[in-house]
Amino acid sequence: MLLLLLGIVVLHVAALVLLFVSTIVSAWVGNPNSSSDLWTNCTTLNGISTCNPADTGVWIQAVQALMILSIIFSFLSLFLFFCQLFTLQKGGRFFLTGAFQIFASLFVMSGAIIYTVMNFEWVHQSEFYGFSYILAWVAFPLAFISGLIYVVLRKRE
Amino acid sequence: MPSGLIPFPFHLFSFHHPSLSRNPSHTDLRGEQREIMLSVLALTSVVLLGIASQTTAIVVYTSWERHALVGTDVRLSCSFFSWQWTSPDVTFSWHYRPDGAKEAISIFHYAGGIPYVDTKGPFRDRMEFVGNPSRRDGSILLKNVDFADNGTFTCDAKNPPDIAGSPSHVRLFVFEKVPVQAGVITGAIIGVVLGLLILIVAIYYLMRFLVARRVFSLSMSKHGRKGKGKEGSQQKQKPKVPLVFISF
Numbered sequence: 198m199l200l201l202l203l204g205i206v207v208l209h210v211a212a213l214v215l216l217f218v219s220t221i222v223s224a225w226v227g228n229p230n231s232s233s234d235l236w237t238n239c240t241t242l243n244g245i246s247t248c249n250p251a252d253t254g255v256w257i258q259a260v261q262a263l264m265i266l267s268i269i270f271s272f273l274s275l276f277l278f279f280c281q282l283f284t285l286q287k288g289g290r291f292f293l294t295g296a297f298q299i300f301a302s303l304f305v306m307s308g309a310i311i312y313t314v315m316n317f318e319w320v321h322q323s324e325f326y327g328f329s330y331i332l333a334w335v336a337f338p339l340a341f342i343s344g345l346i347y348v349v350l351r352k353r354e
Numbered sequence: 355m356p357s358g359l360i361p362f363p364f365h366l367f368s369f370h371h372p373s374l375s376r377n378p379s380h381t382d383l384r385g386e387q388r389e390i391m392l393s394v395l396a397l398t399s400v401v402l403l404g405i406a407s408q409t410t411a412i413v414v415y416t417s418w419e420r421h422a423l424v425g426t427d428v429r430l431s432c433s434f435f436s437w438q439w440t441s442p443d444v445t446f447s448w449h450y451r452p453d454g455a456k457e458a459i460s461i462f463h464y465a466g467g468i469p470y471v472d473t474k475g476p477f478r479d480r481m482e483f484v485g486n487p488s489r490r491d492g493s494i495l496l497k498n499v500d501f502a503d504n505g506t507f508t509c510d511a512k513n514p515p516d517i518a519g520s521p522s523h524v525r526l527f528v529f530e531k532v533p534v535q536a537g538v539i540t541g542a543i544i545g546v547v548l549g550l551l552i553l554i555v556a557i558y559y560l561m562r563f564l565v566a567r568r569v570f571s572l573s574m575s576k577h578g579r580k581g582k583g584k585e586g587s588q589q590k591q592k593p594k595v596p597l598v599f600i601s602f
Contacts, residue, residue, distance in 0.1 A: 198598065201598060202598055205598075250536065253533065253534055253535065253536040253537075254534065255534055255539055258534070258536070258537070258538070258539035258540040258543075259539060259540075259543060261540045262539065262540040262541075262542075262543035262544050263543070265540070265544055266543070266544055266547055266548075269544075269548070282598075350598050351598065352598055353598060
């Protein structure tokens with residue numbers, strides 16, 4: 198049973214770490230010698246890399262906000278899990294924890310969708326999607342499953 | 355130097371002060387100190403005013419920058435500060451230097467109570483004088499601005515005999531669409547969502563508190579002391595190592 202607890206926490210923390218990396222590292226789209234979004238655009242020419250702040254459109258700011266909100270909600274969910282672990286009655290469900298984690302996953306999903314649909318407005322030369330973008334998409338199902346597990350979890354003793 | 359014109363408050367420094375003739379009590383000395391301090395303050399302020407009115411020039415105020423959308427009207431405000439009273443011969447003049455040009459052209463002049471608006475330059479039929487010179491306001495209104503109106507506008511005001519001073523510049527930026535500052539929308543979205551969260555939590559706890567209070571007061575009125583004894587027996591058990599299990 199302790200193993201189950203540990204597994205659930207590890208899953209949650211993994212989703213949280215993926216969210217962190219996806220938000221902080223600015224590598225959502227890229228060229229062979231440049232990477233850009235969410236916060237800066239960095240290009241490497243002849244070994245010298247120059248970074249400019251990212252475009253300040255409405256949509257990219259919405260994506261920034263959604264990613265940050267997903268991190269906050271996932272963090273709150275982890276905190277609430279430990280709170281509820283010690284204060285919930287026997288047989289109670291971790292509804293609040295699960296709800297927060299599911300909200301976090303929904304925020305990541307909407308952030309990634311908005312980015313995918315609207316990024317033609319500010320991205321001009323890009324060949325492929327960077328690893329931060331992929332991590333965001335991976336974090337979404339992880340967080341969602343983690344939230345669902347919390348909803349079906351019951352407290353014993 | 356008009357030092358002779360400044361009135362010196364001699365009467366406050368007379369040696370035959372009425373309070374000194376009696377036995378100086380504690381309150382009399384305090385009052386005397388206060389009087390001396392006030393008179394020194396008044397003296398220094400009058401001296402400074404007297405000196406300042408001769409050396410400070412006229413100061414012209416305008417905005418630093420103005421941002422406007424294409425096709426809108428822009429009001430360029432200009433005001434000045436001067437120690438002299440507003441003279442009937444006050445003059446305002448506006449010059450315009452386009453972005454990238456070296457020379458500035460004159461586009462507006464107000465003198466002798468009559469505003470002279472540009473009728474040949476780039477702002478013909480587009481400029482209006484909306485200022486109030488008697489209130490030291492020499493603002494102009496530019497209508498229907500375009501990208502060609504980007505540049506630096508200079509306002510120069512003169513208030514005879516106070517004529518020495520430097521003009522003030524305001525830069526005009528004309529945009530197609532108003533640019534959004536970085537982080538404003540991000541912060542707004544985060545703030546709204548977190549605010550809603552806190553609001554919902556607060557309402558939830560408030561409802562719980564109100565309901566609990568109502569239930570408590572109802573039970574008190576119905577059962578009296580008996581009810582209190584029953585509630586005390588239900589206590590929470592000490593939490594052991596928590597275990598969880600999954601069930602559907």
